[in-house]
Each structure stands twice: as C-alpha cells, then as structure tokens.
Amino acid sequence: xxxxxxFGSQIAAxxxxxxxxxxxxxxxxxxxxxxxxxxxxxxxxxAGLTALLSAAGVSDFYHMIAETAWMAVCASRFLGADFRMxxxxxxxxELAVFFLQFLSAAWxxxxxxxxxFLDAGTGRGQIALWVLHVLLAAGGRYLWRYPRIEGKDAxxxxxxxxxxxxxxxxxxxxQNTLRIPGDTLYMWTILAxxxxxxxxxxxxxxxYEAEKELARLKAEQAELLERxxxxxxxxxxxxxxxxxxxxxxxxxxxxxxxxxKPEQAIRYLDELQAPVREITDTVxxxxxxxxxxxxxxAQAAAAGGIAWQAQVEFPRRTNLRSADLCAxxxxxxxxxxEAAGQVPRSEGPFVRLTIRRIQQMVVIKVENRFAVRPxxxxxxxQTLKEQNGLHGWGIKSARTAAEKYDGTVETSYDGNIxxxxxxxxxxxxxxxDLDKEAHRNR
Numbered sequence: 001x002x003x004x005x006x007f008g009s010q011i012a013a014x015x016x017x018x019x020x021x022x023x024x025x026x027x028x029x030x031x032x033x034x035x036x037x038x039x040x041x042x043x044x045x046x047a048g049l050t051a052l053l054s055a056a057g058v059s060d061f062y063h064m065i066a067e068t069a070w071m072a073v074c075a076s077r078f079l080g081a082d083f084r085m086x087x088x089x090x091x092x093x094e095l096a097v098f099f100l101q102f103l104s105a106a107w108x109x110x111x112x113x114x115x116x117f118l119d120a121g122t123g124r125g126q127i128a129l130w131v132l133h134v135l136l137a138a139g140g141r142y143l144w145r146y147p148r149i150e151g152k153d154a155x156x157x158x159x160x161x162x163x164x165x166x167x168x169x170x171x172x173x174x175q176n177t178l179r180i181p182g183d184t185l186y187m188w189t190i191l192a193x194x195x196x197x198x199x200x201x202x203x204x205x206x207x208y209e210a211e212k213e214l215a216r217l218k219a220e221q222a223e224l225l226e227r228x229x230x231x232x233x234x235x236x237x238x239x240x241x242x243x244x245x246x247x248x249x250x251x252x253x254x255x256x257x258x259x260x261k262p263e264q265a266i267r268y269l270d271e272l273q274a275p276v277r278e279i280t281d282t283v284x285x286x287x288x289x290x291x292x293x294x295x296x297x298a299q300a301a302a303a304g305g306i307a308w309q310a311q312v313e314f315p316r317r318t319n320l321r322s323a324d325l326c327a328x329x330x331x332x333x334x335x336x337x338e339a340a341g342q343v344p345r346s347e348g349p350f351v352r353l354t355i356r357r358i359q360q361m362v363v364i365k366v367e368n369r370f371a372v373r374p375x376x377x378x379x380x381x382q383t384l385k386e387q388n389g390l391h392g393w394g395i396k397s398a399r400t401a402a403e404k405y406d407g408t409v410e411t412s413y414d415g416n417i418x419x420x421x422x423x424x425x426x427x428x429x430x431x432x433d434l435d436k437e438a439h440r441n442r
Contacts, residue, residue, distance in 0.1 A: 007054055009126060014050040014067060015043050016133045020140040021071040021093050022079065025086055027143055028154075028202075031079035038078045045070055064094045085205075092198040095191055096162070097136070102188055103168050104132045109178045118180075155203045162199055166192040210400065218323060287314070289322040290329065294353065297333040306340045307350035315357045318426040324401035328364060328409065331398045332420045336368035339418060343371045364422040370413070398422070 022042065025031045034042065049066045068090040075086035102118075105128040109117040116124040169188045172180060256265040294310060301308040336351045343349035352367040399409045407424035 006121060006126075007051075009129070010054050011047045011050045013129060013133050014046050014063070016137050016140075017094070017097055018042060018046040018067060018071055018074075020097075020136050021067070021090055022075060023140045023143050024089060024093055025071070025075040025079055025081050028089055029075070029079075029081040029085055031075060031081035034074075034078050038074075042070075042074045042078065045074070060098065064098060068094045088198075088202070092195060092202075095198075096165075096195055099165060099169075099188060099191055099195065101129065101132055103165060103172075104128050106172055106178065106180060107168065110172070110175055113177055115178060118178075155199070158199045158203075159196070162192065162195045166196065214323070214327065218326075287320075287322055287325065290314070290325050293326050293329055294333075297337065297351075297353075300337055301340075301351055304337065304341050305345055305349070306337065307348065308353075309350070310353040312353070312355045313357050314355055315362065315426060315428075317428055318362075319428075320362065320405065320424060320426050324404060327401040328398045328422050328424075332364070332366040332409075332422065335420070336366045336418070339370040339372070340368045343369050347371075360425055360427070362424045362426055364424070366420045368418050369416055370418050371416070373413075 019039075019042075022034065026033055046067065049070055050063065053063055053066055068087070071090040071093075072083060072087040075081040075090070076083040105117045105120075105125065108124070108128045108131075109115055112124075114124060116122040117128045119125040120129055166189070169185065169192050172178075173182075173185045173189075253265055253268060256262075256268065294312070298308045298310065333351070333353065340349040340351050347369065349369050350367075352365075354363075354365040354367075356363045356365075402409050402422050402424055405424040405426060407422060409420065409422045411418070411420045413419065
C-alpha cells in the first residue's frame, strides 16, 4: 500500500483512539465534556504527535506512550480531571486498545487463514485495523450520547471484556492455522492479566473515594449531633427554669398590669416566650440524627438571611437508615443553602424543604431560589467551584444512598427556582428490628 495512505490511516486511527480516551475520562473521572474548540485542539495535537513519530519511524510502543501522555494532559488541562487518575486510565486504555487490535487481527488471520491481517502495512491489515476502530468509534459515540454506565455495572462490563480477551489470547496458543511467535502470545497473555488487575484496582479506588465521602458525611453528622445536643439541652434548661419560676413570672405580670403598664407586660411575655418558640419551631421526625441535621440547616439559613420553610411528614419505624437519610438531606440542603446564599436579600432568597409519605414511599423535595443558572451536562449538574477536588461525589453519594431503597434523586429548575427531589421506597420494621439495627451501628 502507498506510504501516503498508511500515513493518513495512522493519523486517523490515533484521532479515534484519543477521542475515545477523552470520552472515558469524562465518564470514569466525572470530568467536563470538551467543547468544539477544545476537541479541535486535542485532535490537532494528536495528529501532530502521530505525524512526528511516524516520520521518525519509531515503533508502536512510542506511539502508545505519546498518546497516553497527550490524553492525560488534555483530560487534566481541558476537562478538569485529576492528572494522576487520567494517566492511570490512559495507560491501561492504550494497552487495552492495542491488545484488542492484536486480537482482532490475529483472529481474522485464523478465520481467513492469512497472516497478512497482522501486518498493518497490508490491505488486510488495514481492514482489521479499521474494523476495530469503527467499533471503538461506535462505542465512544454511545458513551457520549447515552446515560453512562457506572458503579458495579461498569465494573462488570469491564471485567467481562478483559476476561474475554484473556480467554481469546489463551485460545490463540491452541490453534494451528496461524503461526504466531510464542513470545508474542506470552507477552499479550501477561498484559491481559495486568489489564484484569487494573480494572480491579480502578474499581477499588472509586469505592475508596465514595467511602471517603461517606466518612466525611458521617463525621459532619457526628459534629451536628454534638453541637445540636448541646443547643437543645440549653433550650430545655431555659424552658425548665421558665416553668419552675412560673409563679414568679405571673406575679411580675400581675404587678405590671395593676400599674397599667401593658407595653412592659407584652415585652416581658415576649422574653418568656422566646425559648418556647425555639422549641416549637424545631422539626421532629422521630429520627434524632435527621432532626439534628434539618434543624442545624434551619439555623444556618436564619444566620444567612435565607427564608426557611419546612413541612415534614415522616414515617416512623422504617428500614431507612439515618446515615443514608443524612447523605441525601445533607447534600440537597447544602446545595440549596449555597445557591440561595448567592441571591441578593432584595430578591428574597429562600429554601423550602418538604418531606411527604405516599403509601410506602418517602418523597423529599428541596426548593430554593438561585442567582447563577446551574450547568447541566447529560442530566448531571456540574460544580461551579474552581477547586472542585472531590466535589461532585456528594450528589453521587446521595444517589447511591437512594438506590439502596430502589429510589432516585432528580434535579430540575424553572425560572430562578431550583428543585431536587429524592424518592425512596421503605418497609415498616418492628421495635425489635430497630434495636438490632441500633446495636449494629454502635
């Protein structure tokens, strides 16, 4: 085949691989989707690298290293992904692509009885190359346009693919149609094992990140418990003194009224009513942890000048765990308070919490006014914070917690009102089951 055609084929194939690598970075690392200009810059860089390496006549190994480095740089620079994780994904993605390229060419050679499929410089070799890359492009398009596969489903799919590849390369050593050097088969067999281990390591890392976020939520929950327990104890103490000294207060009010000082009597009553009003305004769901969390967020709203409204109808004695409820409520309320806090006082910032029981379901709705329109990509809200770090795992933790109860967390906005709705299915439990659950949580 002509050198010009092979040169163009190499550049085009590199573009397909790099684009699919960026799609995986978006899906696996919760990175931003690149816009058109960035995509052009990425493709131009990939084409330039491939052209330079092809002109230098270097081996595929150096092509793989260059593509990996370029994908990691682009994912961290343009998409906001962590560089180390981008490099990890890029390395094993490139290994997987070249592994699949070898397998597709080798099995095409076995099927048609020709070793030409293993040589990319021949027509049959180009057919094998582009059959694979067309499939890669189709897979990338699916991942780009349709809901992503996450969590256990992604782990199962990736594991099934690498195990199938391992079986395919081992089976190659048993066929007699195509002569493949033993060292080559041994190398790809080892790499298949490495790929299986990389999938496991990546899955364990994502689990660790999710558990780290849940641990942070639990630590915040414990802090809320301690702080609000102290606050409530103080309120109870003030209320107890009020009732203990009630006859003294009645005497003071009687004297004020006898001396025709109604305004002073009203101020005195307002002072006495303050601790009672504080207790009255407190939300009680029956779950102490949830109570503490909601009431602490109400205090935060009041401190920030945000109008707060809560209507709670919560079922008692259910299988809904406090930690899961706090993961959902904590994230939804934190996001609402943060967004409402950016609204000028003149425009009336507010946060409304509604919890309703509908048959065997609990519906949690949080509404708030916002000033900055949220950014949504593929149905997922994107953080507006510059240093996002692990930001974004919070809403994932909420969805993970909801999925335990066959539930969902959905977000939407209309005008300048944002809504987040969580729906959970629950089952009633007995007091004995609640005692067992509390014992396990100790």
